[in-house]
Amino acid sequence: MSQQDVHVEHHCEVCFRMAARRCVPCDILCCEIHMKPHQHKGHKVVNPEVKLEELICANHGKPIQLYCNDDKTMMCLMCQMCKDGKHKNHNVVTLETVHAELKDVLKTKCPEVSKSKQHLQSQLDQLQEEVEQTQHTGQSTEGRLEERRRELYQLVDETVDLLMSRVIKRKNKKLSLLMKNMEKRQQQLKSVLEAESLLQTALQELEAVYFMQGFKDLVQRLESVSHFQYLKMAPRTSVGLL
Structure with a gap:
């Protein structure tokens, strides 16, 4: 996988404790305590080592949430709604759905x-x-x-x-x-x-x-x-x- 192999320590940007997760919408590192308010708001949180730019659509700057089975590509909501109709009538599912299916394959x-x-x-x-x-x-x-x-x-x-x-x-x-x-x-x-x-x-x-x-x-x-x-x-x- 593409995550960095070298371990780097990350610290909470609120209290400077060891960071447990990173909030994607807020782009902030949080410890276990300060992570909870973001989770209550429904924000997506990821591992601190994750590079946010790799979770964001390069074309629209929106979170990658969908997968097109026809084109075999990941995309954001804007990609599906784009006027050029590139994915019109395609079999599009959530990223979590195809993630679970391919895990079953493995x-x-x-x-x-x-x-x-x-x-x-x-x-x-x-x-x-x-x-x-x-x-x-x-x-x-x-x-x-x-x-x-x-x-x-x-x-x-x-x-x-x-x-x-x-x-x-x-x-x-x-x-x-x-x-x-x-x-x-x-x-x-x-x-x-x-x-x-x-x-x-x-x-x-x-x-x-x-x-x-x-x-x-x-x-x-x-x-x-x-x-x-x-x-x-x-x-x-x-x-x-x-």
Whole structure:
């Protein structure tokens, strides 16, 4: 969403306590106490970080309150009543209505994101387990080869060296593939977690303007992380030769 990420302290312009909300019509910051008279008058109040110019129609300077389903644009009452008839006979609803509807759309994405996260985490756990098993198996094989080298002395030195080289090469090749797969799934999981965080933030967003501005990009991001190709786990095999 478009709200600033950096936290800035705002103070009530009446008593200088910490500001809780900003009154849009009066353009004044208020604490919890001095906010109540504005609410009683039916004034719209928003978070202190909200930029009022982003809630105001650029064409008429009036609060954005409507949404045109035909043009997919937000607008004020004057836009609908404008003489040029741009939105005449269009399907126009309140911003709160489309805000609620699109939140419902996002909620349907929650199971997909959760499922994708669970699949990726499960595969990462399996990969980690196989990495550990591969390392243990490789080390055990190396140890047995070293023991046999000592038993047979120089007679089998070249043969043991050859076998050792094959085991280490196979182990390293498999470990390299496993680590690449882990890195890929970790990146995908990171993307899913980021998308999930943005999804939860959007669902808790109180301001319809910010919600609408980020909705399209958020849906695209959710769809992209919900269609990751899951890794087909191959049967576990030992890297040892003996």
